Amino acid sequence: MQTLSTEDYLKAIYHVSQSSSGAVATTSIAKQIGAKPSSVTDMFKKLSDQNLVKYQKYQGVSLTNEGVKTALRIIRKHRLWESFLVSHLNFNWDEVHQVAEQLEHIQSEKLTNELERFLDYPTHDPHGDPIPNRALFMKTYNKILLNELPVNKEGVCVGVKDNSSNFLRYLDRRQIGIGTPLQVLHREDFDDSLHIQAGKSTLMITIKIAENIYVKP
Amino acid sequence: MQTLSTEDYLKAIYHVSQSSSGAVATTSIAKQIGAKPSSVTDMFKKLSDQNLVKYQKYQGVSLTNEGVKTALRIIRKHRLWESFLVSHLNFNWDEVHQVAEQLEHIQSEKLTNELERFLDYPTHDPHGDPIPNRALFMKTYNKILLNELPVNKEGVCVGVKDNSSNFLRYLDRRQIGIGTPLQVLHREDFDDSLHIQAGKSTLMITIKIAENIYVKP
DNA sequence: TAACAAATTTAGATATATCTAAATTTTATT
DNA sequence: AATAAAATTTAGATATATCTAAATTTGTTA
Ligand SMILES: [Mn+2]
Ligand SMILES: [Mn+2]
Ligand SMILES: [Mn+2]
Ligand SMILES: [Mn+2]
Numbered sequence: 431m432q433t434l435s436t437e438d439y440l441k442a443i444y445h446v447s448q449s450s451s452g453a454v455a456t457t458s459i460a461k462q463i464g465a466k467p468s469s470v471t472d473m474f475k476k477l478s479d480q481n482l483v484k485y486q487k488y489q490g491v492s493l494t495n496e497g498v499k500t501a502l503r504i505i506r507k508h509r510l511w512e513s514f515l516v517s518h519l520n521f522n523w524d525e526v527h528q529v530a531e532q533l534e535h536i537q538s539e540k541l542t543n544e545l546e547r548f549l550d551y552p553t554h555d556p557h558g559d560p561i562p563n564r565a566l567f568m569k570t571y572n573k574i575l576l577n578e579l580p581v582n583k584e585g586v587c588v589g590v591k592d593n594s595s596n597f598l599r600y601l602d603r604r605q606i607g608i609g610t611p612l613q614v615l616h617r618e619d620f621d622d623s624l625h626i627q628a629g630k631s632t633l634m635i636t637i638k639i640a641e642n643i644y645v646k647p
Numbered sequence: 648m649q650t651l652s653t654e655d656y657l658k659a660i661y662h663v664s665q666s667s668s669g670a671v672a673t674t675s676i677a678k679q680i681g682a683k684p685s686s687v688t689d690m691f692k693k694l695s696d697q698n699l700v701k702y703q704k705y706q707g708v709s710l711t712n713e714g715v716k717t718a719l720r721i722i723r724k725h726r727l728w729e730s731f732l733v734s735h736l737n738f739n740w741d742e743v744h745q746v747a748e749q750l751e752h753i754q755s756e757k758l759t760n761e762l763e764r765f766l767d768y769p770t771h772d773p774h775g776d777p778i779p780n781r782a783l784f785m786k787t788y789n790k791i792l793l794n795e796l797p798v799n800k801e802g803v804c805v806g807v808k809d810n811s812s813n814f815l816r817y818l819d820r821r822q823i824g825i826g827t828p829l830q831v832l833h834r835e836d837f838d839d840s841l842h843i844q845a846g847k848s849t850l851m852i853t854i855k856i857a858e859n860i861y862v863k864p
Numbered sequence: 865t866a867a868c869a870a871a872t873t874t875a876g877a878t879a880t881a882t883c884t885a886a887a888t889t890t891t892a893t894t
Numbered sequence: 895a896a897t898a899a900a901a902t903t904t905a906g907a908t909a910t911a912t913c914t915a916a917a918t919t920t921g922t923t924a
Pocket of ligand 3 (some may be wrong): 655748752
C-alpha cells in the first residue's frame, strides 16, 4: 500500500509532467512538495522500485502506466471531494484545497464511487479541472487563456490556472466564476492591460490576471 | 498537532476507560490497538508529556480534561462520518467502521461542523452510539442489555455492544436493527437461550446474542 | 511473608523519513 | 574543449516509531 507521502509525490510528478515536456526534474518536484532535492532522489528510487516511475540517474523521472493510473486515482478523489465540499458543505472554492489534500488519501473504492454517484457524476471540479471517471478517463474541452482570446470574441470562463486563495478571492470580488461570460473589449498595448466585459459589468484587468483565466471561445 | 497514531491511542483509552473503572492498563490498550506493551508505554509517556493523560509508572493512565476533549473530538468525527456513509452513500452499518477509522483523522473544524449541519444534527450513529455535539456533549438515554429485559416487557433496540461485521450481519439476517421492537417471550434456564419477539417475527437467540443488543424498555 | 507469576518498563535493535554537507554528473559559458 | 555553474546524488546525521529481550515492579498464592 502507498504511504501518504508517496501519493503526494506521484500527484506532483503528474502535474509537473502535464505542464512541461520530457522527464520531470528533481528540483521541480522538490519545489512543488517543499522538500530537499536529496529527499526527492530517495523517493524517486522508491517509486522506481515499485515500477511507478521510470528513473534514470541525473535524468529525472517519468510516470509508468501504473504510475499515471495511481496519480489519476488520487486526483479523482481530490476533485470529487472538492466538488462535495462546495456543493453540499458550504465551502467556497478557495477553501477546499487544503481539506481535499487530506481527503484524497482515504482508501476505499466504494467510498469514491458512491461519492461520485451522490454528486451525480460531475465532470469538473469547482476550479474547472476535469474529474477522472471510474475508468480514469477525463473529459477535456478546448480552452484558451483569456489573454489569447481575440478582441470582441465571446467566451465563457471554464477554469483557472492559479488555484491560490488570493487569486480566487480576487475573482470573487470581481464576480468572475466558472460559467461567467467573458469578452475582451480592448487591449491596451502600452501596459498589456485589458478592458473586459464580465457578465454584466465591464472592468479592467492586468495581463497577469488574464493569463490565469481559462475561457472556452 | 496530533499524529494519527496519537489520536487512535486517545480514542482507545477513552473507550477502555468507559467500560471499566479506575486507571487504564498498558495491556488493555496494547490489545485494543494491536501493539506491543512496550510501544504502549512509550506512547503513554508521550501523551503524558502533552498533558493528555495522567500517567504513573506501573499504574496505567487516565485521560485529563484535555485528553477527554481530544478523544471526543475524534469520536464525534468518527460517528458523523459513519452516519454520512450510511445515510447518503449506501453503506451498510457493518461496512462503515474501517472507512470512518480513516476519516476521523481529517483536520478541519469547518468540515466537521458543516457535515453535522448537512446531516441535520444527528444524535446517534448507525450503531446507536451517541454523537458528541459541537460542545462535545452527548445525549445518552437509559439502555439495558436485552438479556436484562424482564420477560414480556416491551423494548426497542437502540444499539449494539459488539460492532463486528459478523454480528451486524447476523442481525441483518434476523431483521433486527436500530428501532426494531423487541420483547423476551421466554427464557430457557437450561441453556440460557431466549425466545424473543423481534418486530413481527418470533425467534430464538442465544444468551451471547442477547448480551450484545441494547434496548430501551 | 517468601516465592512465583504476571504486568510493566527499560535498553537496545531495526526500519523509515528527512535533512545537511560533500561528491559527482550534467549543462552552460568562455 | 576547458572551465565554471547548476543540478543531482551519495554519505552520514538526526528524529521517530515500533519491536524483542532483559530487567524491574506489582500482584497472587502457598
Ligand atoms: Mn495530499
Ligand atoms: Mn481543484
Ligand atoms: Mn483511526
Ligand atoms: Mn459506530
